[in-house]
Amino acid sequence: MSFQSLGLSEALLKAISKKGYTTPSPIQQKAIPPVLEGKDVLASAQTGTGKTAGFTLPVLHILSENPKTKFRPIRALILTPTRELAAQIYENVKEYSEFLDIRSTVIFGGVNQNPQAATIRQGIDVLVATPGRLLDLEKQGLVSLKRVEIFVLDEADRMLDMGFLRDIERVMKLMPAKRQNLMFSATFSKDIKKLAHGILQHPVQVEATPENTTVDAIDQLVYRVAKDLKADLMIKLITEGKWKQVLVFTRTKHGANNLCEKLAKAGISGAAIHGNKSQGARTKALSGFKDGSLRVLVATDIAARGLDIPLLPHVINYEIPNIPEDYVHRIGRTGRAGASGEALSLVSSDELTFLKDIEKLIEMKLPVEIIKGFEPDPNESTEPVKMGRGGQNRTPRNSAKPAGNGNRNSGNDNRSRAPKRTNDRRN
Structure with missing residues (x-):
């Protein structure tokens, strides 16, 4: 299968060719067609398999095919848990839309919000965001999600790990009820599937590889x-x-x-x-x-x-x-x-x-x-190392209910007392 056979526009195919892509990955082959058809999609794929292009390419195609207003409202929102991932997705969006009349930007905490707000005021089609900064700017009246046509929730399992469930629910209420929804992740727990049930409407479920498997290479x-x-x-x-x-x-x-x-x-x-x-x-x-x-x-x-x-x-x-x-x-x-x-x-x-x-x-x-000279100590305890402050164990795995109060700091996308399962408390 080729990218041409997936039905993408000539402008996107030109950008793909410039990147050196020749053959779509399995997740791209399975996800792009139903997204282009306007269907909600629940997709699972190993990390490193081209998942980001699996949603950014068809989203850009759809937006470029539909007419634009003079002042560009945000038409596509891509929500992701960490700053690094948000920045990466934004770079992909810019590269793929090089030959399209599409404007995009990224917002996340830890940096001055003023340049981000200024870019949004100029009008953008695609917004890539982390939850904390997005809700901060919306509360200040600097971001409106009232015209969003496509919502992408990326790395949804990590979202729950980091205590973003309540923020996801807040973001959902800020968008039109009628929209296309896409959920992508490398893994899907029962809690993620429960979340998907509340977001997606009659979704097409695609899976490039078995859940939680590792790349053969x-x-x-x-x-x-x-x-x-x-x-x-x-x-x-x-x-x-x-x-x-x-x-x-x-x-x-x-x-x-x-x-x-x-x-x-x-x-x-x-x-x-x-x-x-x-x-x-x-x-x-x-x-x-x-x-x-x-x-x-x-x-x-x-x-x-x-x-x-x-x-x-x-x-x-x-x-x-x-x-x-x-x-x-x-x-x-x-x-x-x-x-x-x-x-x-x-x-x-x-x-x-x-x-x-x-x-x-x-x-x-x-x-x-075992390398000679570095053998394990036979006297070391086999008691599992305890995680969290004060040696307390974290919330059990697959617990989606956040313990935090949802307070945000515009400089950080962290969550107070969220049920994260490592000692790292910020994204």
Whole structure:
């Protein structure tokens, strides 16, 4: 199948060709036709399979085919959980609409709202947004969603993880009841399907791959190691392997900062991105990682979605996630667009329960290796590490009811007391 056969406009086909795309991915083949037909769509696809183009291309086609008014109201809203993902989607929208008369912009917290508001006042067709900043600007009368024709909810499962359910409900009330709705995500829990039932009208359900599976092109390996030797082992792997671009995941912001300090002492350039970093610092770190000036990017799960780095060869789980679905998103940063990749997990004794949960989710036994000199400590406790402040466990998985009061801060898209399941409290 070709992109031409999907029914996209010549202007879009020209932009696609310029990007070097030749054949649509499975999720694009399955999702684009029903979206073009104006149907609501519930789509599940692995991360890194072209999901974003699966909704942006047909949305742009529909908007370009319909007449515009002199002052452009927001006609399509793409809601997404994190700043990085919002920025990535916006870049895709700009690239795909290069030969169309379509205006777009992105809004998120952590930066001055005035330039964002000024762009919206000039009239835009497509708005990409995170929930907190969107509702802040709407409350100030700077954004109107009364003319939205197409609503896209991307990474819906992460939305619930981050406590955005109430905000999603608020946004829904600001849009016309009659509109086209699209929901895309890499994973779908029971709570997500319940949410979809309240948003979508007689949706077409498409699925490119089985839920919660990992890309075949990714070589996955577990290193069993003593907790105190993790940093040394990782430095050994990076140094001896002469790896030039490595994305490393920790569970906490504090852990990310500490690891960067250890890397610096070993002469390895790196930077951390997490919720306590300013948007400017996050953007600078990501830019340095992409252009090769930084060898290692250490991230909390804030970056598990939204990082689009072509041909990223290595992902390391310095600490494996306590939420197994997050493992799928983390390692999905490599092995993208058909390229091969390697995902390594450093697992200490107190993470064995998490490892079992991951293997159960992805329905495969991960290969395990032990490197001499870095053996796991037989005296280490196998009691699962507890997450959250004060050592308290987080809200159980698949709990969609937010505990927060919905208060927002225009500079951050975080949620007070939301039922997130990691220590990172901002997006």
